[in-house]
Structures are given as C-alpha cells and as structure tokens.
Amino acid sequence: MPNRKQYITSFSNPKVKWVAGLKEKRNRDEEKKFFIEGYREIKKAITSNPSSPIPCLPVNITSLFISPECFLGENEELLIQSVHCPIFELPRKIFEKISYRDRPDGLIAVAETPDATVPWEKIKSLETNPVLIIEGVEKPGNLGTILRTAEGAGVGLVIVTDPRIDLFNPNVVRASTGTIFTLPVYIGELKEVLTNFQTQGYKRYAVTPEGKSLYTSINMKEKSVFLFGSEQYGLSLGAKELSEDTLYLPMLGEADSLNLAMSCGIVLYESIRQRNK
Numbered sequence: 001m002p003n004r005k006q007y008i009t010s011f012s013n014p015k016v017k018w019v020a021g022l023k024e025k026r027n028r029d030e031e032k033k034f035f036i037e038g039y040r041e042i043k044k045a046i047t048s049n050p051s052s053p054i055p056c057l058p059v060n061i062t063s064l065f066i067s068p069e070c071f072l073g074e075n076e077e078l079l080i081q082s083v084h085c086p087i088f089e090l091p092r093k094i095f096e097k098i099s100y101r102d103r104p105d106g107l108i109a110v111a112e113t114p115d116a117t118v119p120w121e122k123i124k125s126l127e128t129n130p131v132l133i134i135e136g137v138e139k140p141g142n143l144g145t146i147l148r149t150a151e152g153a154g155v156g157l158v159i160v161t162d163p164r165i166d167l168f169n170p171n172v173v174r175a176s177t178g179t180i181f182t183l184p185v186y187i188g189e190l191k192e193v194l195t196n197f198q199t200q201g202y203k204r205y206a207v208t209p210e211g212k213s214l215y216t217s218i219n220m221k222e223k224s225v226f227l228f229g230s231e232q233y234g235l236s237l238g239a240k241e242l243s244e245d246t247l248y249l250p251m252l253g254e255a256d257s258l259n260l261a262m263s264c265g266i267v268l269y270e271s272i273r274q275r276n277k
Contacts, residue, residue: 005087011094019065019110020098025166028113033062034168036109036178037100039072043079044178045109054123054157054184060112061085067095070106083109100170116167118159118188126200128156129223130271132264135190135239136230138164144175145261146228151179153268154275158183161190164230194242197225204243207267208235209257211248215267218245220274226267231260 008015021027022035036045036059045059064083068076069092080087095104132155137143143165150158160167167187173180194204205218206227218224227243229235234257240246249258249266257263 004085005089008088008090008094011097013094015065015088016090016094016098019063019108022110023100023170025169028166028168032113033110034113034173035100035170036061036111036173037104037107037170038174038178039076039079039105039107041173041178041181042083042107042109045111045181046079046083047182053128054126055119056182056184057114057116057180057186059114059181061109062112063088063110065090065095065098065108065110067092067104067106070095070104072105076107079107100174113168116185116187118186118193120196123157126157126197126202127223129275130155130220130268131197131202131223131225132158132268133161133190133193133225133227134158134163134229134260134264135161135227135235136164136233137260138230138232139260140165140169140171141175142231142259142261143167144172144177144180146264147172147176147179147183147185149261149265149268151183153265153272155268156184158185159188159193160185161188161193163187190236190239191242194225194239203245206235206240206243206246207249207263208240208246209248209251211246213245213247215247215249216270218247220271224271226264226271228260228264 028034036042061083063085064087067090132150202223202225204225227239
C-alpha cells in the first residue's frame with residue numbers, strides 16, 4: 001500500500017495557502033470544497049446515521065491535514081486510518097496558521113461541498129416529527145447551535161430557507177459539533193418547502209414575538225413544522241401567511257424576544273415533553 005502521508009515544513013507551501021483560503025466563502029465556492037476541523041466533527045462526518053429515515057448530506061473527504069503536536073487524546077490515529085485520502089502532516093506552528101480555532105486539536109479534513117438542495121424524490125412520504133425550518137438565518141454560530149439542539153430534541157429534518165450564510169461555514173460546522181453531518185439538513189425555497197409539508201399533512205407553525213397562540217397551547221403530537229426567522233428581521237410575511245397558526249413565547253421583562261437558538265430549544269423541548277407525555 002503506498003504511503004499516503006506527505007510532510008509540509010514551510011509556511012509558503014501551496015497546500016498551506018490553499019487550505020487556509022477555505023476559511024473564505026468565495027474560495028469555498030470556487031473550489032467546491034469546505035473544511036471540517038476537529039476530532040469529533042470529522043468523526044461524525046465519516047459516520048453515517050442508519051437510523052435516520054431521511055438521508056443525511058454525503059461527505060466525501062478528499063484530504064486530511066494533521067499535526068500530532070496538537071493532538072489532545074489517544075484515538076486520533078484510529079480516526080486517521082479510517083479516512084482514505086492523502087494526508088499532510090504539519091508542525092504545530094504551521095497548523096495553527098490554517099486552523100480556525102484558538103486551540104486546534106491537530107485535525108482538519110477537506111471535503112467536497114455536497115448538493116444541499118432538498119431531495120424531495122427521496123422523502124415523498126414523511127412521518128418524522130417535528131420538522132424545523134429556519135428562514136434567512138444570518139449568524140453561523142446560531143445555526144450551528146440550532147442544529148445541535150435539533151438533534152438533541154429528536155428533530156427528523158431541518159431545512160434552511162433563503163439563507164444569508166453559507167451552510168458549510170466553518171463556524172456552522174464547529175457550533176453544531178458535527179451534527180450537521182448526522183442530522184438531515186437541507187436548503188430549500190420557502191413556498192415550495194411549505195407546500196410540500198402541507199401536502200403531507202403537517203401542521204405549520206410560525207414562531208414569532210407577535211404570535212397569536214402560546215407555544216404550549218398547541219398539540220405537538222401531531223405532525224408539526226416549526227418556522228423560525230432571522231435574528232434581525234424575524235419571519236417574512238410570506239412565512240406567516242403560509243402557516244396555520246403563529247406561536248409566541250412569553251416575555252415578562254423589557255426584552256421583546258429571545259436569542260434565535262434559545263427560542264428553538266424551548267419550542268423543540270416542549271415538543272419532546274408533549275410527545276413523551
């Protein structure tokens with residue numbers, strides 16, 4: 001078996017400049033590549049989720065950058081052996097240059113950017129409950145946190161409509177702790193998405209500060225889609241009009257709304273409570 005490992009010892013190496021450039025969206029778009037940093041994130045990227053009735057995004061890792069000087073645990077070598085691609089070993093000082101983190105753990109994978117368009121042909125018959133739709137999200141860290149929360153709350157599908165950020169931004173991957181790879185996450189156009197869920201018998205609820213119904217007052221045991229809007233602008237008028245009801249979370253202080261990720265968590269865990277009751 002040929003040696004897959006190559007050693008990089010210079011900051012001026014083209015590979016160093018290339019992988020560091022993937023921090024920028026324009027370079028990710030041009031190369032059709034993105035990078036996954038961290039042991040647990042890469043591990044989730046290469047681990048399929050056979051229990052999911054809806055396929056997760058495929059991840060094809062094309063190269064792996066490592067720095068043993070930065071390793072934090074004892075299982076890195078097993079992970080490296082399970083990834084079948086060229087490997088580039090770097091000293092700590094060079095690895096820190098390409099890293100997106102203040103304290104890197106010595107592992108960065110580069111993968112092909114998958115097509116994240118909703119594969120309706122594969123999910124014609126949906127029974128998963130609940131489903132989460134995020135419209136126009138602007139902050140990568142918020143989206144990553146939402147994905148992590150959604151997986152914990154048993155959400156079967158997340159669709160990001162009209163995003164103002166790149167789904168494969170390193171901060172999304174990091175904040176999601178890799179759950180972007182183990183939870184079905186797709187991008188779609190709002191009207192098409194909601195029309196498909198209506199056809200499949202889902203109740204559609206827009207969560208907004210000016211909602212009409214208290215979020216705990218609805219029956220979440222029924223097939224439900226929850227819509228949340230952007231941090232700055234909230235949900236669009238179209239999203240509210242295409243929903244059957246609008247829900248609100250009580251606000252007893254001076255603030256008029258909660259952080260987007262926190263709002264999602266509150267509603268999704270109420271869904272768990274009702275479904276387990």
